[in-house]
Amino acid sequence: MEINLVAAAGTTLINPSCCFKSTFSSSSSSSSSSSSSSSVVCQSSIMHSKDQISHDEYQKTADWLMSQTKHRPQVAIICGSGLGMLADTLKCQDSFAYSDIPGFPQSTVQGHAGRLVFGELKGKTCVCMQGRFHMYEGHSLAKTTFPVRVFKLLGVETLIVTNAAGSLADGFHPGDIMIIKDHVNFPGLVGLNPLSGPNDDKFGPRFPAMSSCYDKDLRCLALDIAKQQGVSGFMQEGVYAMVGGPNFESIAEARLLHRLGVDAVGMSTAAEVVVATHCGLRVFGLSLITNKVVKSYEDSESVNHDGVLEVGRLRSLTVQQLVTELISRIEINNNDDSKNAV
């Protein structure tokens, strides 16, 4: 399938205010003073002690979910912008609005429905986040990654992360699917890390290695599956960089990222993967390339979120078929962490 870059990426910037639901400020709604709203704005930039989440809080959410559904997931999927349809393939669904789940943050971005869906897929029990949390929404990094530790407590062994990303690599095109080989966690490099603060040894070590956080066997398996499904023509493998957003990159920033060896850039994923790797989850990651990042002052195109969502829709079936087949072939150890909670 050929994807028309110009049609897909569009040229009009959307008004960001229309993406924010009223739930954005609900955590501070008990006070209407300006200090309460500024505390929301500051959350993502500084690690406050109030950002710390105790083991009990993760456990309470996991216990609540286990009391509401009989599903005990082995695989968790986080859907990126425009990729929420991955949840629709689950059979025997139990689904929960994030607003009904104790302790869960709220999604505020268009293309992120804000539902947690449990169900069966090709003999595996899965849980799927239809919508993720980003630091630019004002969540602390601990909050953006909150579900990952809950998944661990539910007994999940494998985490599949998907995202929409802009490409920097010269041979990449909108509509390509990039298997994530590694990441550059820009917020983490300057100290904005979900693992900052006291380490919770029950989840993992103080200094976790990140040298093999994207499972090599799963990457090879995905490439094999792509070949079998006849889609290897637009499969890529590369390095994803997480930036804070919400603005897309300036040309100088794009050039910098390109020189650093980044293949695709987005505003999520790396923090989730750091937390998942810390607590011993096996990770597989996919970026759907939704646009080329503008690297030239002569280029008159610009990216916008509607264009990002549109490419998501155009490639949704391919991503769905690839992920479904991957899940069906994942080997499960059946470590029941929901019984032997960490």
Ligand SMILES: O=P(O)(O)O[C@@H]1C[C@H](O)[C@@H](CO)O1
């Ligand atoms: O949740 P992901 O990383 O897929 O979302 C990307 C980054 C921004 O949130 C948005 C920009 O269009 O898409």
